[in-house]
Amino acid sequence: MNQQFLGREQELAWLQERYDRPKGQLLVLYGRRRIGKTETLRQFAKDKEHLFYACTESADRQQLDAFSRRLLAKNIPASRYLTVFPSWQEALSALLELDAKTKRLIIIDEFPYMVKSNPEIPSILQALWDEKLQYQDIMLVLSGSSMSFIEHELLAEKNPLYGRATGILQMKEMDFSDAVKFFPTYSPEDKTAAYAILGGIPHYLKQFDPSLSLEENIVKNILQKGCVLYSEVELLMHEELRETAVYNTIISAVALGNTKLSDIHAKTLIEKSKLSSYLRNLIELGIITREFPVTGSLKESSNIQRGLYKITDNYFRFYYAFVYPHTSELEYGGAQGIYTYAVAPYLDEYISRVFEDIAVQYLRKQNNAGALPFHFTKIGRWWNKTDEIDIMALDAEGSQMLLGECKYRNAKTDTDTLYPLMRKYPPSPDVKAYYCLFSKSGFTKRLLDEAGEKGVLLFALKEIAG
The missing domain is CATH 3.40.1350.10 (Trna Endonuclease; Chain: A, domain 1)
Known part of the structure; x- marks a missing residue:
């Protein structure tokens, strides 16, 4: 599999521009799972002196011990007499002891896990930022995959860190021009098909072997039980959502072409008020979007009955169109047969819808270039x-x-x-x-x-x- 870091030039440039600014920078970088946040942050930090800490879902004491070990390994003065810090107040204050020859770069990945185990951490950070960190040559990056936590908790007015961030960036999927870099030897048609199937999620793109044909990749790396992509959607749904059976029903309905709220309701028989709530959750996760005519008014977009719903995540579209309906056969090893009779005959029709998105992306680039x-x-x-x-x-x-x-x-x-x-x-x-x-x-x-x-x-x- 191709493990080379590709794309993300805009995100790296955004981070570098903040890094080059004087005094304190408090950045929030977030986006859905698998979008490539960690890889992008590691790529940015690789040629800089930095502290990178990846939070885990663990008890507060274990989290503090792990953070302490990572920080004390930097040979700060406290390492002469401590093996772990007794509190988060002391641990986070010790960030000021990091070598100050260059800008101090601290990255806390999956920050929501840290706060989940200790809700007082935002308050501790806020006080430390207000009193000291903002005046230092320091760059603190808080990263997270929990979209709802970042948007409704960390960035909300009620949170102690509200208004402190000097930069906020939500990472999106790679666009077509970046995604196809994963398949340099593919024909234009196969590049388009690969993007239509996998979208711009780096983790998904890396599951395809560019030395294999498109058909071989679909059979071996999507339809074959036991491969990463075969179970990816189910795992993500269980991680992010409750009532996964209900969400499966809704997404399947949209994948089959039911795009109006009334059509989705008729297909799923879910009460409309509950259905709207479920759809809103899927929109927050970046799986579904509500689309309006480009000439539509703001008033029209506020009407819950208007607009068309569509699956924005290409791999979710592919999964619910071709994998989910045939799970029973695939569980018994029918990958090649499902590809031959249920995927291949309809692949061009499936790709044609994504081709419209690719065209819009291309026009945006032409527009930005003044062409x-x-x-x-x-x-x-x-x-x-x-x-x-x-x-x-x-x-x-x-x-x-x-x-x-x-x-x-x-x-x-x-x-x-x-x-x-x-x-x-x-x-x-x-x-x-x-x-x-x-x-x-x-x-x-x-x-x-x-x-x-x-x-x-x-x-x-x-x-x-x-």
Whole structure:
């Protein structure tokens, strides 16, 4: 498996910029499990003098003893007469004894575990920060995977550390351009398929062997009982949620195309008020999102009955589409058969939905580089009762728009895709419309000629995936 550190340039640059600032820095870095927080922090710290402590789910005394040993191993003055610190007050105060030749870098990974075993730690840290640490050349990073704890406890107004953080960063999945670096020898089509299946979670990407074909990886590293990805979703659900059977039912319903609240309710028969609560929990975990037309208003987004739910985590989508429904057969070793008859025939259709997300990511990069006809400030999907458009981007004034369609099929894209797009959302006289098409297999000569005349932007998969 590929263990090389890849991507995360923006996160590393953010950490370095804070590290280069004078005086105290108190940073909070958080994100869902498997997102790559620990690896990113280790990569950042590897060429710096630092203290890295990974908290465990343990009793307070054990946690303090383990932290003490890690800190005293740095040969601070207290190590001459102590083997462990008698209290957290003394242990955390001793951070000031670390070598001050360079900025003192202290990383406490999975900080919520430390607080769970001793709820007084935020108060101790707050007093220490206010009185001493903020005036020192020190950088303290608190990292955590418990999204609800970080957002609703640590960063909440009631928490002693509220308002002390000098930087807060929620780590997201890698985007397509970073994720495909894990598969440098794959074809553009296989890179796209690998991302559509695994998403941008580094831990998942590392489970695929880039020396194996896409089919071999799916069979051996997803569908085969005993491999990491086979049980990953079930383990994560049990770690993060209660009533996993209920959540399985909800996610399965969404994976089958039930995207409206009313449709999910009809499929699951879960009471709507409870269903909304369950969906909210899945949104907080980054597994599901609620989507609105890009032209929608703030009022519309506040209406619980509006919007469409979709699974944002690619691997969860794949798991509930192809693994979860066939668990019985897979438990008895039917991996190859399930791939041949239940996965392969539907894989392109599955990838086509993710291709739209890839196209949006690509347009964002083009937008940031100033390579589009105008700079958009909003981008997403658009739909009404009769039509939908894969991509709609708008400028700040609403006077310019970019409309796009994505075709993930083996035939070249022709003008029969462009003309209906132009008819779906006729712009008003005071709105300038531009058009773009994304295609897996390229474009016909007729479309290339038409696009040249009309200024239509064309993006082929080989251009996007490299």
